[in-house]
Amino acid sequence: MKNKKNPHEADLRGTLISVLTVGILIAVMWFAVYAMYVAL
Amino acid sequence: MILHSERGPLAGRRTSSAVAATASASERKLALWNIGFAYTAFLIGTLCGLIQVFMRNEMIELPAWLDYYQVLTVHGVTLALVYTTFFIYAFLITGMSRSLGSFGPKVARWSWIGFFVAAAGTVWATIEILSGRASVLYTFYAPLKASGWFYVSLALLIIGTWIISFALIAHYVKWRKANPGVLSPLFAFMTISTLAMWIIACLGVVAAVVFMYIPWAFGWVDTINVELSRTLFWFFGHPLVYFWLLPAYMAWYLVVPKLLGTKVFSDSLARLSFLLFILFSIPVGLHHQLTEPGVADFWKFLQVTLTFMVVIPTLMTAFSLFATFEISGRQKGAKGLFGWVGKLPWNDIRFTSLFISMVFFIPGGAGGIINTSFQLNELVHNTLWVVGHFHITVGTPVAMTFMGISFWLIPYLTGRTLTKTTKNLAFVQIISWSVGMLFMSTAQHVLGLLGAPRRTQHSNYSDHPTVLGWFDGFFSNTSTLALGGIILFFSAMLLMVIVFRLWLIEPRSEKGDLYAEFPIAESDASATPRWLENWWIWIGIAVALILLAYTFPITHMIQDAPPGSKGFINW
Numbered sequence: 267m268k269n270k271k272n273p274h275e276a277d278l279r280g281t282l283i284s285v286l287t288v289g290i291l292i293a294v295m296w297f298a299v300y301a302m303y304v305a306l
Numbered sequence: 307m308i309l310h311s312e313r314g315p316l317a318g319r320r321t322s323s324a325v326a327a328t329a330s331a332s333e334r335k336l337a338l339w340n341i342g343f344a345y346t347a348f349l350i351g352t353l354c355g356l357i358q359v360f361m362r363n364e365m366i367e368l369p370a371w372l373d374y375y376q377v378l379t380v381h382g383v384t385l386a387l388v389y390t391t392f393f394i395y396a397f398l399i400t401g402m403s404r405s406l407g408s409f410g411p412k413v414a415r416w417s418w419i420g421f422f423v424a425a426a427g428t429v430w431a432t433i434e435i436l437s438g439r440a441s442v443l444y445t446f447y448a449p450l451k452a453s454g455w456f457y458v459s460l461a462l463l464i465i466g467t468w469i470i471s472f473a474l475i476a477h478y479v480k481w482r483k484a485n486p487g488v489l490s491p492l493f494a495f496m497t498i499s500t501l502a503m504w505i506i507a508c509l510g511v512v513a514a515v516v517f518m519y520i521p522w523a524f525g526w527v528d529t530i531n532v533e534l535s536r537t538l539f540w541f542f543g544h545p546l547v548y549f550w551l552l553p554a555y556m557a558w559y560l561v562v563p564k565l566l567g568t569k570v571f572s573d574s575l576a577r578l579s580f581l582l583f584i585l586f587s588i589p590v591g592l593h594h595q596l597t598e599p600g601v602a603d604f605w606k607f608l609q610v611t612l613t614f615m616v617v618i619p620t621l622m623t624a625f626s627l628f629a630t631f632e633i634s635g636r637q638k639g640a641k642g643l644f645g646w647v648g649k650l651p652w653n654d655i656r657f658t659s660l661f662i663s664m665v666f667f668i669p670g671g672a673g674g675i676i677n678t679s680f681q682l683n684e685l686v687h688n689t690l691w692v693v694g695h696f697h698i699t700v701g702t703p704v705a706m707t708f709m710g711i712s713f714w715l716i717p718y719l720t721g722r723t724l725t726k727t728t729k730n731l732a733f734v735q736i737i738s739w740s741v742g743m744l745f746m747s748t749a750q751h752v753l754g755l756l757g758a759p760r761r762t763q764h765s766n767y768s769d770h771p772t773v774l775g776w777f778d779g780f781f782s783n784t785s786t787l788a789l790g791g792i793i794l795f796f797s798a799m800l801l802m803v804i805v806f807r808l809w810l811i812e813p814r815s816e817k818g819d820l821y822a823e824f825p826i827a828e829s830d831a832s833a834t835p836r837w838l839e840n841w842w843i844w845i846g847i848a849v850a851l852i853l854l855a856y857t858f859p860i861t862h863m864i865q866d867a868p869p870g871s872k873g874f875i876n877w
Contacts (some may be wrong), residue, residue, distance in 0.1 A: 269687065276629070276632070276633050277632070277636060278628075278629050278633075279634055279643055280628070280632045280643045280644050280646060281625060281628040281631075282633045282825045283643065284624075284628045285621060285624050285625045285628055286667055288621075288624055289621065291668060291669075291672065292668070292671060292672040292675060294674060294791045295669065295672040295673070295674055295676070296675055296679070296682075299682050299685065299686075299755070300679075300681075302684060302685065302755060303681060303682050303684070303685045
């Protein structure tokens with residue numbers, strides 16, 4: 267029954283890193299345009 | 307663990323087991339009519355898109371009876387309003403029938419009436435636009451004035467969608483009465499969330515069209531309060547984006563796990579994220595009007611803050627999806643941090659199309675946060691950046707999800723199958739759409755950042771030397787934009803071929819054919835709080851937030867209104 271364990275017990279390290287990466291990507295894009303705004 | 311298809315001691319807190327295996331013939335026919343209408347609009351809209359990129363590059367000249375702004379208006383209305391709306395209702399009608407059982411005669415009758423009213427409004431609006439009496443773009447901003455009948459036809463389109471929406475809500479209410487104390491299936495819950503948001507959002511545009519545009523356009527009043535009309539439009543216009551997006555989210559939440567052979571990651575999380583979209587998608591329209599005078603900064607700032615709150619359900623969704631991928635991959639034996647990526651079913655076009663659409667949503671979402679940032683909006687407002695943003699949000703995550711749904715929904719409705727040949731064509735179509743969009747939207751974003759305006763045929767400021775310098779790079783070039791547009795048109799035509807094949811040519815499906823099923827994943831609702839489906843609470847909070855965000859600005863716009871503007875007619 268290993269494969270049917272509760273999702274809250276699942277190994278979700280990859281998910282955590284993936285979502286953090288998405289968040290960082292969004293923040294980087296925001297700061298890139300902010301830098302352009304300040305420079306212009 | 308109690309799934310919606312199982313029985314157990316927490317039966318009172320689970321979703322019903324009464325899930326229909328298939329939609330009935332009547333609902334299939336109605337859904338197919340909606341899809342047919344949607345793809346007719348898609349064909350017209352994409353052709354207009356191709357004409358636009360040629361015109362921007364001065365590669366073609368239109369006949370005297372047709373101009374750029376007519377083409378632009380048809381492009382926006384047919385793709386952003388018509389293709390999306392009719393496809394969404396096809397998806398919702400089929401899914402509601404599949405989840406809650408066949409429609410009763412009243413629901414079926416009113417769904418058909420709603421379809422015909424919306425279709426009549428659409429055809430009429432298209433005639434008004436093509437006749438040159440409504441070149442006001444899809445936002446129909448005052449003081450640009452169209453023929454009064456254009457606004458009447460738009461009202462019909464909205465009324466038609468309301469009729470279908472209330473028919474679907476009646477179907478849901480009947481089901482809940484028959485299943486007291488039971489949480490509805492997740493598909494039905496998400497449908498009702500989407501429709502509740504749509505009905506509330508439309509109140510703004512209905513008020514503007516009925517009480518402002520129609521009396522003004524027919525000459526019953528001389529002037530229009532421009533600020534108020536735009537505010538009421540954006541009360542509707544921003545949640546309109548979520549009306550497109552939420553059905554795509556439904557596919558991501560419910561179809562993707564089924565394709566991966568697993569279940570929805572968290573029933574509670576999925577329901578809560580949809581409720582948060584109701585709360586934070588409506589009282590935020592002023593972030594589209596940040597450059598407009600007449601609204602105090604405080605109210606703009608408040609609505610910008612509420613807009614940012616959408617990040618919460620968006621990242622909840624991202625987490626849920628990544629978790630679904632990872633759990634599925636690990637169930638198939640994946641090792642390491644990212645071993646599950648290789649276990650995803652990349653050769654299944656139903657999955658790959660949805661996955662690519664999600665990837666496009668990452669820069670799309672980032673662009674949205676930039677657009678709504680008070681100061682950064684100054685940099686991108688009314689530039690081609692916004693057009694690029696539109697194309698990598700609605701034009702790809704939403705549209706490509708709808709394409710991915712079409713690959714199984716049409717076979718499901720017609721009883722045909724997706725053969726290997728058509729599947730290969732579908733891969734070419736999805737990849738070419740991605741490549742074309744990458745070229746076109748990147749060029750639009752870059753040119754917009756440099757200052758190229760939108761809503762104009764030409765963006766070269768009469769060949770000013772500074773402006774000509776904008777167009778030197780590979781991505782800062784209207785030729786790249788045109789190249790992307792041509793690839794997209796090729797992809798769109800390929801999609802039409804696929805739709806045609808799935809509708810009329812492909813062989814009949816056999817029992818057990820995966821491509822002729824409506825894939826809905828199981829969702830474990832055993833731990834889901836019942837107050838998540840108490841609509842009085844959530845719609846009450848939504849109304850409170852709307853009153854908080856809009857009462858003072860709108861009161862101010864009415865009480866301290868300027869004299870108003872006469873109409874400007876370009877026909």
